[in-house]
Amino acid sequence: MPDGKKDSEDFEARAKELVDAGYEAVEKAIIACTRCPLHETATNRVIGKGSRTPKVLFIGEAPGKNEDEKGIPFCGRAGKELDKMVEYMGLSEKDWAVINTVKCRPPENRNPKKTELESCKPFLLAQITLLDPNLIILLGNTAEKAYCPEKKLEWGVPENVEGQTVLKLFHPAALIYTRSRTGTQHELIDRNRGLWE
Numbered sequence: 001m002p003d004g005k006k007d008s009e010d011f012e013a014r015a016k017e018l019v020d021a022g023y024e025a026v027e028k029a030i031i032a033c034t035r036c037p038l039h040e041t042a043t044n045r046v047i048g049k050g051s052r053t054p055k056v057l058f059i060g061e062a063p064g065k066n067e068d069e070k071g072i073p074f075c076g077r078a079g080k081e082l083d084k085m086v087e088y089m090g091l092s093e094k095d096w097a098v099i100n101t102v103k104c105r106p107p108e109n110r111n112p113k114k115t116e117l118e119s120c121k122p123f124l125l126a127q128i129t130l131l132d133p134n135l136i137i138l139l140g141n142t143a144e145k146a147y148c149p150e151k152k153l154e155w156g157v158p159e160n161v162e163g164q165t166v167l168k169l170f171h172p173a174a175l176i177y178t179r180s181r182t183g184t185q186h187e188l189i190d191r192n193r194g195l196w197e
């Protein structure tokens, strides 16, 4: 069996056990997790925030300094940018939630390694199944690499990935670094409003 297929079956089997145990058990398992070295330097596990029945589930990258200190995703500058994006999309509080690809902060805010993304993937898959969104918005390439590594999605073009509608948009932090992308992001959102309205 090719390694990729075996890995995906392993993630899915572990995710199913977590799903069967329920969301609170997933939270406890994340807090106790030592499956990859990121737990050694993490202050807090950053599990997720928002609705437990979201229409739209955003998947970010990894916790940063503020998130690690508070244990809450998107609570710093990128969080303010995500709030603006959510407002532009017209989503209310009950409509959305956000989680990250890995639950522990990578040192010096480096990108998560492939092995770390894979170690954390059962949590990601279990959260997606339990939150059961209509739409997943991948915030940037790391989210894509974690969720559907075999795909290369176009920015702002929705795809059906194994029965789940998925859309890739810019990460809010990328909008802070390159302000000119905000206009493009708005165009991509406008083009896809039918997915959540």
Ligand code: SF4
Pocket (backbone or CB within 6 Å): 030, 033, 034, 035, 036, 037, 038, 039, 045, 102, 103, 104, 116, 119, 120
């Ligand atoms: S990043 Fe994920 S897999 Fe790694 S230790 Fe933290 S919770 Fe576990």
